[in-house]
Amino acid sequence: MRAILRIRGADGDILRILGPEMAVEWERAHLETRLKGDLLEIVINAKDLNSLRAVLNSVARWIGMALRVREVLNVGSSGQAEGEAGGDGEAETGALKLAAPEAAAGAEDEGAGPDGQGAGGSGRGERGLQDSWGHHGQGGGPEEAGGGPEGGEGAPGTEAEHGSEAVGEPGEKGKGAGDGVKGSDPAELLRGVEGDICILTHANADPDAIAAAELLRRFLGRGRIFSPGGVAKSARRLVQHFRIDVETESCPEGCFVIVVDTGSRNQLGPCSGVRVHACLDHHVSRDGFEDAILEFVDPDAPSTGWLVSKIFGGPRDREEALLLLASIVYDTASLRHADPWVVREVGELMEKFNIQLLDVFRLVEEELDFARKISVMKALQNLRFRTVSDMVIAGTIVPSNESHAARALLLLGADAAFVASQRKGGEVRLSARFSRRILDLGVTATEVLERVARDMDCSSGGHAGAAGLTCVGDAEAIINAALAVTERLLKRALKH
Template sequence: MLISEAEFGSIISRYKNVLYLCHRNADPDAIGSAFALAEAFGGAVGAADGLSRTGKKLSDTIGADVLIDPVAEDWDLIVVVDTSIHLQLGRISLSRYGLVDHHQDEGLLEGAEFYIQRPAKSTAEIVWKILKDNGRKPSREMALGLLVGIISDTGRFKRASAESFQAASELLEAGGFDYDEALQALSIAPDISQRIAVLKAASRAKIERQGEWLIASSRANSFEGSAASALIDLGADVAFVAGRHSGRVRISARSSRKAVKAGLNLNQMMGEIGRDHDGDGGGHSSAASFDAQGDPAPSCKDAGRWRLGSCLE
């Protein structure tokens, strides 16, 4: 059942024991959003598998106590936050749940008791509207967590909308802190293992030119998303980086703003490919991934099969 932000408070009040659950490798948008909802309406914050480094930094900064791999049966209701597909929840099996998310995948909609899903630039923007529409004033920590989520998911406002900027302004005023403090909650120097993984992926990269478009593919043992982003920074229009994890393949994809404006939608593409290989995938139009069965060997020949050429014309 689709609900509005204003309806969230009355519906969530029907449940006594609520968990706000983040996706695996939970990022600042997920952590900040789940924390704000738990503080405003009561409940606990959980995450599948663990937190990203920036997610952990934010949780420490705002004092969020995050339960890792909580048992679903212990809760009257689970509100899945910033998560679009079952695969992102690892081993956690859902029964009674709601959804608050800004992705456009439909994987979790059918079984949800209720959901709020619209194409905002971050889930934090949706959560901020939930708080406002239900008359809930944020604490300093809640406002900080939501602002950091917006900053993170918009790439420090490079992909921001008018709603993003308005929400950021309101959160700065509500929280009584300055922008630099929010940036400090995201500031983590990459550790040496991440730097090595990114550099190795760059050295292994294969490049295909399709007209004026450059498509890069590579492999990494970890940090596939960071490696794909680095290939975009180095000049690729689209980048795929694959790795193997626990017997399955994970491929992260990134694209330039130019490619997105030309019509490329990595969210749709990665979802289709993942399901074709006994898995699933999704994300954003410019940043997505999938997890599936198969061999982690993306090649430029695969790019043609994935219809990149028809997308980038």
């Protein structure tokens, strides 16, 4: 699971002050920073959500302290977008604002009692992570300023920007009050968004994209859903069953945009130029979202719907459970590519919410209409293939329905299938599907398409066993390139 926090307007001073935090060895997480011009990128890779929350919490404190130190020492810009030091030592990062902690009061006349217990009045505890979405951090500073060694009451926090006071909570034994900074939790960050929220899926949204968007809307309690160019046939039953309002003829404007289930900006189609503020996804590739303030990505998640649900604590009712299960079943090819732990979770959800697997299949099963039948026939008519040992790599060109034709080729015996279509304006869309046998050799669809995309100036994204590519070019040439790359990688894998 990965989170990325970006602060624009930062420079080497913040990075240097963050040095001690960067040196910490987290048991279940890894932290790294990248400074690209005036953009500081903090990347957290964690084994699970709890570990991610812990590191986010710690990093938030250090960022606040770094900004405060810079303000006091007057060592340059405060990290604001305009490069000027703010009165509160806050870093403006697009829609996200990180507030520096106030200096902890250590003397009795500044709010701390003689025994280290937090006193009232002017005592000021550490200010937590606050953002311009209207979310406030917990009050309460270190032990001597807020929580005593025996768990005394935390000192009141400083008055928040919007006028409400962040009140410290009772400290634990040997621990300062308010150590958990409210707002460093992914769910709380997203719930704290101020103003309108727009949830944007990739073009021609599939069941996982629609389920993830609707789950996010329900967990947040608000938001408009956009799917550029329409909803895929496979997702229409979900939309109808849950009466999901999806806007397909326009793009988000004047709102906080959260992109779900999209590995590349090009996959946003006509909305590819929209300003994106946050991303929730399980795709490995992250092409074109470098300006997003927040990214929460888990390549091991079985679906983006699962990731959204996990962040917000799981489904609260049967409808949310059905949406979650639909996203998992669709993205794991009816659980054929699901890991054992995923199957266990599916079983637990079904038992808890009294759901039969057939109920889920009915929501995501695609009818083989006439157009898809023609696509499969065309796929067979235009088929070409290569063999490596006893494995078959197939490629073909169809008028449309590339992903459906690719799945059909796997069912007919291919170990790898590449299906492309030549669209108007020279656009090529390619869908790839790999069997478990090839994946077990360490060859993935994402790796193959990334190599093809690099050589032919395309964009690609997806998962190990199912990926896609789009670009302007010649479909025949792209199919042949994909077949050649796969053949080469398989031969190399078999030698080892």
